[in-house]
Amino acid sequence: xxxxxxxxxxxxxxxxxxxxxxxxxxxxxxxxxxxxxxxxxxxxxxxxxxxxxxxxxxxxxxxxxxxxxxxxxxxxxxxxxxxxxxxxxxxxxxxxxxxxxxxxxxxxxxxxxxxxxxxxxxxxxxxxxxxxxxxxxxxxxxxxxxxxxxxxxxxxxxxxxxxxxxxxxxxxxxxxxxxxxxxxxxxxxxxxxxxxxxxxxxxxxxxxxxxxxxxxxxxxxxxxxxxxxxxxxxxxxxxxxxxxxxxxxxxxxxxxxxxxxxxxxxxxxxxxxxxxxxxxxxxxxxxxxxxxxxxxxxxxxx
Amino acid sequence: xxxxxxxxxxxxxxxxxxxxxxxxxxxxxxxxxxxxxxxxxxxxxxxxxxxxxxxxxxxxxxxxxxxxxxxxxxxxxxxxxxxxxxxxxxxxxxxxxxxxxxxxxxxxxxxxxxxxxxxxxxxxxxxxxxxxxxxxxxxxxxxxxxxxxxxxxxxxxxxxxxxxxxxx
Numbered sequence: 001x002x003x004x005x006x007x008x009x010x011x012x013x014x015x016x017x018x019x020x021x022x023x024x025x026x027x028x029x030x031x032x033x034x035x036x037x038x039x040x041x042x043x044x045x046x047x048x049x050x051x052x053x054x055x056x057x058x059x060x061x062x063x064x065x066x067x068x069x070x071x072x073x074x075x076x077x078x079x080x081x082x083x084x085x086x087x088x089x090x091x092x093x094x095x096x097x098x099x100x101x102x103x104x105x106x107x108x109x110x111x112x113x114x115x116x117x118x119x120x121x122x123x124x125x126x127x128x129x130x131x132x133x134x135x136x137x138x139x140x141x142x143x144x145x146x147x148x149x150x151x152x153x154x155x156x157x158x159x160x161x162x163x164x165x166x167x168x169x170x171x172x173x174x175x176x177x178x179x180x181x182x183x184x185x186x187x188x189x190x191x192x193x194x195x196x197x198x199x200x201x202x203x204x205x206x207x208x209x210x211x212x213x214x215x216x217x218x219x220x221x222x223x224x225x226x227x228x229x230x231x232x233x234x235x236x237x238x239x240x241x242x243x244x245x246x247x248x249x250x251x252x253x254x255x256x257x258x259x260x261x262x263x264x265x266x267x268x269x270x271x272x273x274x275x276x277x278x279x280x281x282x283x284x285x286x287x288x289x290x291x292x293x294x295x296x297x298x299x300x301x302x
Numbered sequence: 303x304x305x306x307x308x309x310x311x312x313x314x315x316x317x318x319x320x321x322x323x324x325x326x327x328x329x330x331x332x333x334x335x336x337x338x339x340x341x342x343x344x345x346x347x348x349x350x351x352x353x354x355x356x357x358x359x360x361x362x363x364x365x366x367x368x369x370x371x372x373x374x375x376x377x378x379x380x381x382x383x384x385x386x387x388x389x390x391x392x393x394x395x396x397x398x399x400x401x402x403x404x405x406x407x408x409x410x411x412x413x414x415x416x417x418x419x420x421x422x423x424x425x426x427x428x429x430x431x432x433x434x435x436x437x438x439x440x441x442x443x444x445x446x447x448x449x450x451x452x453x454x455x456x457x458x459x460x461x462x463x464x465x466x467x468x469x470x
Contacts, residue, residue, distance in 0.1 A: 088338075103318055112308070121319070136330065137347075139334065142350065143349070145461065151352055198463055199458075252349075255348075
C-alpha cells in the first residue's frame with residue numbers, strides 16, 4: 001500500500017463527511033435541474049436533449065472516475081452547442097445552467113474539487129445575475145412605471161386568490177383584462193392604429209399592490225446584491241434574502257428552473273455557520289423541480 | 303486523467319466568468335440600442351419589459367391592385383397541430399417555421415433573418431380569403447407583389463388605465 005492509499009483510507013472527520021455529502025448533494029441537485037430544464041425545453045431536438053440528460057445522469061454516480069469526468073465534459077459541450085445554435089430563444093436560466101456545466105467540466109478537466117470552488121463561482125454568478133437584473137430594471141423605461149407588474153397581476157399571473165379576498169372587484173378586473181387582451185391580440189385593425197382598450201377601475205388596493213411589488217422587488221434585489229458583495233457582514237441573512245427573492249418571483253410566474261438555479265447557488269454558498277440552511281435549500285429545490293415536471297402550482301399563491 | 307493544477311483551473315473558471323460577463327454586457331447593449339428582448343439571450347433582464355409572448359405577428363401580402371391580405375402567425379406549435387386535420391403537414395410546418403423566424407427577427411432585430419423569413423412565406427400556396435384574410439384552401443388565387451411582417455406588442459399602462467398595442 002502506498003502512502004497516498006493509506007491516507008485515503010483514514011476515517012473521515014465529521015467536517016470532511018459533511019463536506020463530502022454536501023458536494024455530492026450539490027452535484028445531484030445540479031443534475032436534477034439540468035434534466036428538468038431539458039425535459040421542458042421543446043424547441044430543442046429530442047435526440048439532443050436526451051443525449052445530454054443521459055450524459056449528466058450517468059456522470060453522477062461516476063463523478064469521481066475518469067468516465068464520469070468525460071461524461072460531464074460531454075454534457076457541457078452538448079449544452080454549449082444547444083445555446084450557440086439558438087441563443088436568442090434561450091432563457092436566462094438556460095445560460096446559467098450552461099455556465100455551471102462549464103464550471104463542472106473545468107473541474108473535471110483539472111481534477112479540482114468542485115465543492116471547494118463552488119462557493120466562489122456561485123457567488124460571482126449570482127452577483128452577476130442580480131447586478132445585471134438590477135441594471136436592466138433601473139434603465140428600463142417600462143419597468144419602474146409599475147406596468148410590468150400590472151401586466152402580470154392583471155393577467156392573473158400573481159396573487160389572484162389573495163387579492164380576490166381583499167378586493168371585491170378582482171374577478172371583474174381579470175375578466176375585463178382577458179377580454180381586452182383577446183380583442184387586441186386578434187384584431188389586426190385595432191393593432192394597426194395603435195388601438196387601446198380601457199381597463200376597469202383598478203381600485204386603490206390593486207394599485208397599491210402593483211406599485212408596492214415593484215418597489216419591494218427592486219429593494220430586495222438591491223439588498224441581495226449588497227449581501228453578495230458583503231457576504232461576511234450579512235452572514236445568514238444572505239440565505240434568507242435568497243429565499244425571500246425566490247418567494248417573490250415564485251408568486252408571479254412559473255419560473256421554477258430559474259429559482260432552482262438561484263437556490264442551488266445559495267446552497268453552494270453555505271459555510272459552516274449556514275449549514276443549517278442546506279436541508280431547506282434541498283427541500284425547496286426538490287419541490288420546485290417536482291412541481292415543474294408535474295405542472296403542480298398551488299392556486300392559493302398563484 | 304492527469305491533474306492540470308490549481309492555476310489552470312483558476313484560469314479556466316475565470317474564462318467562464320469572463321464569458322458570462324461579456325454575454326450579459328452584449329445582451330444589455332443589444333436590448334438598450336437594438337431590438338433584443340430583455341427576457342432572453344443571457345443578459346438577465348427578465349421582468350423589465352413585456353414578455354415576448356405579449357407579441358403578435360402578422361404576415362401581410364399585397365396583390366396587384368393594392369389589396370392587402372393578412373395571416374396571424376401563431377407562436378406555439380400546438381396552434382398548428384390543431385389545424386393538422388385541415389391542411390397538409392408541410393404547410394403547417396412552413397407556417398410554424400415562418401412564425402418562429404418572424405418572432406426571432408422581432409426579438410433580435412437581426413435583418414439577416416429577413417431573407418429566410420420571406421423564402422419560407424413563399425413556400426406556402428396562399429389564397430385570398432374572406433375579410434382580407436389569407437387562406438390555403440377555399441379562397442381565390444392570389445399573386446402577391448409584396449410581402450411584409452408586422453409585429454405588435456401589448457403594453458399595460460396603469461397611469462392611463464389602458465392596454466395598448468405598440469407596433470414593433
